[in-house]
Amino acid sequence: MTATTDGSTGATTPLAAAATEHEPHRTGGAAAEAVRRATDFLLARQDAEGWWKGDLETNVTMDAEDLMLRQFLGIRDEKTTRAAALFIRGEQREDGTWATFYGGPGDLSTTVEAYVALRLAGDEPEAPHMAKAAAWVREQGGIAASRVFTRIWLALFGWWSYDDLPELPPELIYFPQWFPLNIYRFGCWARQTIVPLTIVSAKRPVRPAPFGLDELHTDPAVPVPPQPLAPAASWDGVFQRLDKVVRAYRKVAPRRVRKAAMRSAARWIVERQENDGCWGGIQPPAVYSVIALHLLGYDLDHPVLRAGLEALDNFAVWREDGARMIEACQSPVWDTCLATIALADAGLPADHPQLVKAADWMLGEQVVRPGDWSLSRPQLPPGGWAFEFHNDNYPDTDDTAEVILALRRVEHPDPGRVDAAVSRGVRWSLGMQSRNGGWGAFDVDNTSVMPTRLPFCDFGEVIDPPSSDVTAHMVEMLAHEGKSEDPRTRRGVRWLLSEQEPSGAWFGRWGVNYVYGTGSVVPALVAAGLAPGHPAIRRAVAWLEKVQNKDGGWGEDLRSYQPGTAWHGVGESTASQTAWALLALLAAGERESAATARGVEFLASTQAEDGSWDEPYFTGTGFPWDFSINYHLYRQVFPLTALGRYLHPEPSAGKGS
Numbered sequence: 001m002t003a004t005t006d007g008s009t010g011a012t013t014p015l016a017a018a019a020t021e022h023e024p025h026r027t028g029g030a031a032a033e034a035v036r037r038a039t040d041f042l043l044a045r046q047d048a049e050g051w052w053k054g055d056l057e058t059n060v061t062m063d064a065e066d067l068m069l070r071q072f073l074g075i076r077d078e079k080t081t082r083a084a085a086l087f088i089r090g091e092q093r094e095d096g097t098w099a100t101f102y103g104g105p106g107d108l109s110t111t112v113e114a115y116v117a118l119r120l121a122g123d124e125p126e127a128p129h130m131a132k133a134a135a136w137v138r139e140q141g142g143i144a145a146s147r148v149f150t151r152i153w154l155a156l157f158g159w160w161s162y163d164d165l166p167e168l169p170p171e172l173i174y175f176p177q178w179f180p181l182n183i184y185r186f187g188c189w190a191r192q193t194i195v196p197l198t199i200v201s202a203k204r205p206v207r208p209a210p211f212g213l214d215e216l217h218t219d220p221a222v223p224v225p226p227q228p229l230a231p232a233a234s235w236d237g238v239f240q241r242l243d244k245v246v247r248a249y250r251k252v253a254p255r256r257v258r259k260a261a262m263r264s265a266a267r268w269i270v271e272r273q274e275n276d277g278c279w280g281g282i283q284p285p286a287v288y289s290v291i292a293l294h295l296l297g298y299d300l301d302h303p304v305l306r307a308g309l310e311a312l313d314n315f316a317v318w319r320e321d322g323a324r325m326i327e328a329c330q331s332p333v334w335d336t337c338l339a340t341i342a343l344a345d346a347g348l349p350a351d352h353p354q355l356v357k358a359a360d361w362m363l364g365e366q367v368v369r370p371g372d373w374s375l376s377r378p379q380l381p382p383g384g385w386a387f388e389f390h391n392d393n394y395p396d397t398d399d400t401a402e403v404i405l406a407l408r409r410v411e412h413p414d415p416g417r418v419d420a421a422v423s424r425g426v427r428w429s430l431g432m433q434s435r436n437g438g439w440g441a442f443d444v445d446n447t448s449v450m451p452t453r454l455p456f457c458d459f460g461e462v463i464d465p466p467s468s469d470v471t472a473h474m475v476e477m478l479a480h481e482g483k484s485e486d487p488r489t490r491r492g493v494r495w496l497l498s499e500q501e502p503s504g505a506w507f508g509r510w511g512v513n514y515v516y517g518t519g520s521v522v523p524a525l526v527a528a529g530l531a532p533g534h535p536a537i538r539r540a541v542a543w544l545e546k547v548q549n550k551d552g553g554w555g556e557d558l559r560s561y562q563p564g565t566a567w568h569g570v571g572e573s574t575a576s577q578t579a580w581a582l583l584a585l586l587a588a589g590e591r592e593s594a595a596t597a598r599g600v601e602f603l604a605s606t607q608a609e610d611g612s613w614d615e616p617y618f619t620g621t622g623f624p625w626d627f628s629i630n631y632h633l634y635r636q637v638f639p640l641t642a643l644g645r646y647l648h649p650e651p652s653a654g655k656g657s
Helices: 015-022 025-043 061-073 078-090 108-120 128-139 148-155 168-173 188-202 235-252 253-272 283-295 303-313 332-344 353-364 397-406 417-430 468-480 487-498 514-527 535-547 575-587 595-608 632-647
Strands: 317-320 324-326 620-623 627-631
Touching: 025 332, 025 595, 025 632, 061 078, 061 108, 061 283, 061 324, 061 468, 078 108, 108 128, 168 188, 168 253, 168 595, 188 417, 253 283, 253 632, 283 303, 332 353, 332 397, 332 468, 332 632, 353 397, 353 417, 397 417, 397 468, 417 468, 468 487, 468 514, 487 514, 514 535, 514 575, 535 575, 575 632, 595 632
Parallel strands: none
Antiparallel strands: 317 324, 620 627
């Protein structure tokens, strides 16, 4: 390979020149020292039980909604309020707004919810930071322009009318699976939210607010500007008119049917509460489930609600300055398998006690009972892994693939136990393949676009179609298990090849974005037998070389998820995204290329003395563009993996089956 020029200047760095001369030892010394420090840093942060978990940072709507929940239930206390307000104030930007990710633009709904939370905490509207936020909200169209979820929260306190929200009838629970809008056509995270919200929609509760919000309306006298109907022939027009039909039904719905539907919805909710009291291991369904059950008569001392509230408390991260941040979710299984892979690929002995302890913990987390996924695969035995500490209803294919890859990197004293767990996981994974050859995260063939058209669904993904990154992890795992030639693996490979963008990149559903997708797919395709010289691999390499930053790293902003954007592969360099790019380059045989040398140099030179990397940017994805995540362990595990593979070109993934 020829040297890659340093951005627009046309100059090559000394390390790039060294790589061109096939002298990788100049980078190797710095990489080896970085690996040593990163290994020590990561080993020191393993829990005594064997798992790793970094903070999962999102945005202040989690904190604002936690305060509003406590206000609604009458349990808001001064300590929690003060700590939450301290965190929310600290996240406000100079223009008075709150964003959904670091360095991003102000977001209307996030700003509205943060403002309300600070009003609950006692901040007066005349205070400069509050006045600035309110003025910006009005400039953006006021509360009326915020998303439906925000207005639902405001309706709970009388700040918005239920008449001006989309109707969600609890009778949805009765729709059969073949019906286009039954709850199982939604992604698992969406259905867990929708079912409790049907109870809220039916009950329409209002807890009188301690103050008004006129300052957040463009015209308090007309808080809801009239909205013209879309053309009847359009999808928006169809569902606007369907909403009118459902509203009319509300007035004539038989009371017995409605009460029975709410009881069925409540039973559905309770059946899906996890052992730790949470629902799906994520905050939004837990919050709405608590509200819904409380509206149906469950008091706060009821075991279900008590466990639910305790689980929500466990999402709180208390900081040294007294601030309290709420995690939307917790990622111990994901973090542990990625940390195990990183340490093994970095050269830690496969029988190292801490790797064995991690393997033991992961083995204990395998899901061995059916969940919602079994409705479409009733004959498929369970065997997957979930993302969280407790989420037996919703194991996911992504965690399952990475856990299996991690287990195969450990020399466990009971190999038969590992083989049995892996066998169950592989069988379940193969059974979760969608018809098109790809894999979604939680369900099979969850691809109907009908749910996305509902007026209610104006925020985030509500379906779970196959994605390139998840499919790549599945293909890579199956290849390491000796199933490269299995027809199902080959279908996955063909699907991945069909999904490559004209640029040479792949879209990243669960990580930002094309750098993540490409960093996932290239190693998988090579593991499955594609030669590094395959045209698809060469196009991917060329794209990565093209978008490499002048400093040698890679970065990509969340704005790359917006249609028609020029942000693809563009952003400030980060440790995790640089590592993803390196993983693709190394898999493609580019160990001695200039681009690889510059990427390795970037990681080695930006590492802190304690072995960590600083990464304020959000590189994880919940919903593309709408909900972003900063996984605090990504900045550790992925650079260590990439540097380890750079130093050890043939990482051992263990034997296949």
